[in-house]
Amino acid sequence: MAPKKRIFPRQKICRFCADKSLVIDYKEVRTLRNFVTERGKIIPQRIYGNCARHQRKLTDAIKKARQIALMPYSGPTQL
């Protein structure tokens, strides 16, 4: 039996904490698009390692963008 391979997760850092110039705004769809899947689902923070505070702001922004049809509720994100 092969020895169990341990996966060492990379130290993930919150992108918004690292780069202060990145703002979370529901009108800036190009930033938000990086944090949803191709089908428009919000990617959980355990994947990208966003901090809780920024993930919360991000989900709020994505949901607002969905309301005003800048982003889809479901379906292709690229227009």
Next chain:
Amino acid sequence: MRRYETIFIVRPNVGEDEIEAITSKTSSIIEGDGGTIIRINNWGLKKLAYLIKKESQGHYVYVDFAGIPASVAEIERIFRIDDRILKYLTVKLSDSCDPEAVKEQLASAEPEATSDEKEAVKEQPDSAEPEATSDEKEAVKEQPASAEPEASSDEKDTGINESDNVEEEKAD
């Protein structure tokens, strides 16, 4: 005074002058209640992310203003009555606002911001769609027989892929 921003979407077949009329009507309501318009941007015709009232495109108009809650209620009432308006969204930006100070601040940062927005609008149609779709196809081709029901479903985020890799490694 509170600071709000309103975005409303007008039907695509409505002319520029009619949009102008709607915008000026909106601003007159705000100013009638003692508010101030900070800026009005017409984002032009944009593709909607989903159909609204069977329309796939719409004119976006963005209004940034300082005003009182009653004027927001009045604007939204009028938007709901007006057939030409597909959808609207009002967001409160801050509880107290000094419109003059905000205007000055914007004026100093204005040139950059507007050019950025224009770029964003222009670049949207030819953004990375072909890439994404080809990636998807490749992924499907690579693992045609591997028994992964999740992979074929629409949720293919990195988390699932990672866990799949782990399983394969264990099997070895």
